[in-house]
Amino acid sequence: MTSSGEQRLELTWFNKDKALIPTETGRYGYTWVDPRDPRYCETRTLVMDEYVEGEQAPKEGGVVYSERADLEPTTDNLLVLGESGDVLEALTRVPELRQKYAGKIKCIYIDPPFNTGEVFGESYEDNLDHSIWLTMMRDRLDHLHKLLASDGSIWVHLDSKENHRMRLLLDAKFGPGNFVSEVLWQKADSGRNDSDRINAAHDTILVYRKSSIWEPNRFPREEADNERFQSPDGDPDPWWDDNPTGPAKSKKRQHPGIYGIQHPVTGEMKYPSPGRGWVFDQSTMLAAMSEYADYRLDDVVDVRDRADRSGLPESKIRGDVRDIVLAEPLESAQGKVAARYAKGNWPIIVLRGKCGQGGGLGRKSYIPTTGRAVTSWWPNSEVDHNRAAKAEIRALFPKGARFETPKPERLLERIIHVATEPGDLVLDCFAGSGTTAAVAHKMGRRWVACELQESNVIRYIKPRLSAVASGQDRGGVSVRERETTERRLKPEVVLPEGITSPGDAWSIESALNRASRNMTAPIDLTDVISKAVRADQRSDEPTLDDSEAAELCRLLAKLPAETVREMDFLPLVKKAVVDQIKTERLPDEVNWRGGGGFQVAHLAPACFDYDPDLGIVTMTEAAQDPALLAASIAAHLRFRLTPEDRHFHGARGAMRLYATRDPLTPEYVTSLVSHLEDGECLTVASTVVLDGAAEALRKARRGSRVVHIPSDLFTVQTKGK
Template sequence: MNRLGKMKLELTWHNKDQALIPAAEGKYGYKWVSPKDPRYCETHVLELGDVIEGHKAPKDPKHTYSDRADLEPIADNLLILGESGDVLESLTRIPELSEKYVGQVKCVYIDPPFNTGQAFDHYEDNLEHSIWLTMMRDRLLHIRRLMSADGSIWVHLDDAEVHRMRSLLDEVFGPEKFVAEIIWQKSDSPRSDASEFSSDHDTILVYKRSDAFEVNRLERSAADDVRFTNPDSDPHGPWWDGDPTAPGASTHQGMVYAIQHPMTGELVYPGRGRCWSLGQPEVLEIMRGWAPYKLEDISDADERAARCGLDAKDVRRGVQAIMLAVPPEEARRAAEERYNAGQWPQFILRKGGAGGLGRKAYVSTKGSVPRTLWLNTDVGQNRTAKSEIKALFPNNAAFDTPKPERLLQRIIHIASNPGDTILDVFAGSGTTAAVAHKMGRRWVTCELLEDTFEKFTLPRLKKVVEGQDDGGVTVTSDEKYKQVLKSLNGALNIYPDLKEDKATKDFKKALRAKKEPDTINWLGGGAFQVARLAPACFDFDLDLGLTTLTDAAGDIELLTKSVAAQLGFKLTPKDTIFHGSKGSMRLYVTRNSLTPELATEIAASLGEGERVTIASTSVLDESRQALRQASRGSKVVHIPDDIFQIDGEDAF
């Protein structure tokens, strides 16, 4: 049941109440443990490394630039080597990171392992369903915390798990937060090695964090506007013949009535089940633009009832028709005169004036509403992405299923604005971060496999900030030219004898002259910091049922950071005595034996109203009592016994 006491549909699977930890570092492989197991509960520290910085190149007056090229490059970005679950825990639990990222991520795009049972060159994609679901459930819960109220998550999958992921997203975000299921055409040709069907598409599931989410509309293309014309010289601009009616006749009976045609004199009604799209006073005023009109009761309840799908006795009474106020011939002359003069009313007369009624639909100034079918001609396909990777890394084999930059550009455009934060915890070759950077967004991304990180992710993002990435969305080419040329070449393959025809050559020459110059969108610049997940400081002995320290905990600096992360303290590196703070509580970490004398000495360094938590690997008798006497409210924590407060019976 949910919190309102109502039953809800819930997906169940084996070991759903358990947690997963990596079976080996740097690989896709997991094992079940209790949610209280220290190996699952431990918050891994981020070890911050180099800052990779680039500089924005000056514009060349010989080239054309978009508004995006004027955006100030973002420097506050983070590239992490590490397992996605551990990275997300760090972002949500370490105070310095949680303050920065929790509730601040506007757009999340993840392209997780598809669980297809196949082994790819760059990662293992053969997780068993229940493991895959638990892995994704845990990550989605962390991601949800990171998302802003107006944020959204875009999950990219194929057919293997998309149906289960839809149920899982319903469970984590709520079914009412579902936004769309997008179909991306990833291929434009069949695979001859397919045993049954050749898959042409992937699915992208979109969910919102709350109703505050809003989409950014897409820029209109020439193809979007081809149907808009202006045959009557309308001062409002081009329009097309739209539907003057709307659904809902039975619930909007007052908008179901006859309009007498000004040319033919015939009575025109909305189609069955539909009503006029505007209120009657507005429609009356519009029709008076053609001829004199009036409201009149014509006793047409039976006809109106039929249009509403109701019995005549149930239809609303007293709804008048819009009728001509002058003789039909006089109305026809007035309508013909207006038709020939142009600048017609909003309700138009089709077929030269003798047809039915239409309604002017103008070109939207807000752009195009995103649709759920994304063709590869608009956003690229796998082959496009492989070409982008090959251009960046000619000596490295491309990924099997990379994503084209134009696909991510559309997602990021719809879901965010310049300066917003983008998150991707399955970085792969780094496409999401690369596109986010070029679009003036902040980004955080991580990659599990060190080989992928070193060969692809890190060097690609270096190229982006250094302005050495000329592919993808860096440059926008004339897509109209490309489409026409592609169609022409396709036709010439069917009729090769036309290739040498003079008319064909003249057309190609004219087409090249029409081609618009390329537009440059990115000039380099900005920066990002490289980070790695620190090794674990804590382990768990299954036989003894005890939390233990790893060899990495021998590094006192790492141990201090780890203890601070586990206990929720913010580090205070400039403090000469204490290592962290949380409100008025101070943190002191030591591998030395904590004696009563040392506890008293540490407490003596506290300021007025301050307390201290002393974490030590060795606590001698009477130390806790000595600290309580020296500073009321202070406490001693033994490392590792008191860090996770777990007993042996709860651990696996």
């Protein structure tokens, strides 16, 4: 219960209060430990390896390039080999990395283990106990929340096995109010018959935002999206008849959009449905209705009706909101409506039916200028399917091993488009075959990718991203293959009147191309078609002249698409018509020309170990490396490394850090202090601290301290306590 008495649901599981540490390098194997265990608490930094880069190829003549092909390739990208929990902790806690990434990631896409119980060759084992899976994901979401920008979003890709549990984890970390959607991706392109259960044809992608600041980018509008927009009244801008009302709920007082409007043809008072109000303010509604007839605002208010429609008591109904009623006789108004309809280009509020006789009110809704809204159903016809994803991998690695569970590039292209702009940061801590990073790179986004298994990095991710940078990757979203219906007119072709676009022409041409040679056209169409049907089948010459063929084109363009598809014409007719409307497919569009680069890194080895039976913290062999030990101490104590400094290993404000395995004596301390500037103090971390050293440091420079390695670094539960 909360202090207000509100009950909150909480997901609980076995060992929820415990932490997990990896027990097998490069595999999903974990052991439960106390959250204070040094093996869990140690912050491991990243070791930078090679930098891979490529050059952007110049444009070639005769090739069609998209706007994306002109984006500046990104160079500030990071590929990390290591366990995701430790890598994410490094990004959020190591000062240099925290400054660069914490609160800066615009889009996080993760495709974590689905926990299906399957083993996918050498790629990974997808088989974790539910409690382990929940703890693993909870801890990673903690880090991901810190990394996500306030206007960022996280996309979690799962199937039905753990989807419901992940939703609760995301609610707990990001808040239920920041849930955006469950996107359904149609992953299968055909049904399977080898199962006795209901086959899963889709995956779920849970979408959460960091805060209400986030807004999704819309999809570009396509020609098919605008088919419903027409102009029956001669309006220069196509429109469709939309609902003139919108949500209008208020708990305290009647919404001002709830009132009556008298219809100028039927005389009936029209009201919004309960819970809704007129979409425009009253002055706009009055001006629109006044184009049809004379109107005025009436002071008479039907209090009971408005109370019912508002869902409020009558005491909450406003007396200052009036109805819009006719200011002239109904018969006179009807005459004016007929004249206004005949004039064309009707007002924004439409009277439905012929000359408004339908009795309803509508609203002109124009083609949006902001693109097409994002929906939650993503069919594979738009973003590809699993089989296409595997084909992309085979094309990249024709002689290599097969990655079992890749995701198609078009799927990630859509996610990244909706969630980011060029130059934004994208993160994937379950990189798999590297699809997210590859697509982000080709879309001009910066990226961070992390992968647990070294074999995946070596076989797939690094070669794939190297091919992207060098411009050798021509698959996936590198090139947009035009659809068959994306056409342009052939040279010297002028469309007949009534056919407005190459797409319309192609629709007719393709229907004729599919027509049978032995059927005749349906009767009762026109004399032109009848003449064509009766043509001499033995002639090699067209039986229609140009004007007749053009007329036939116009007739076909006016018919429903299904009717055209079912029509069968003689070959001679087809030739005469097609010559009038010949089109060709648009050339493919190149989106990527190579360029940019990425830093390869790996997770630094652990410098500390712990024996829980003895309660003893020990140092590993890796700690023998002075530079690695200094980096580990700096990361753990939140110091920024200062390789440019001749004397000290790190800095945090005015505090300097020095880490050593040498015995720390009072004389050693005095020597170190002599290199400090005025106002600076010093933290010395040493494996051996001799008597008097700590006191000598405090006296030499106020605010300084000595840290013993490792006993002063960790707070652990020793045996017997």
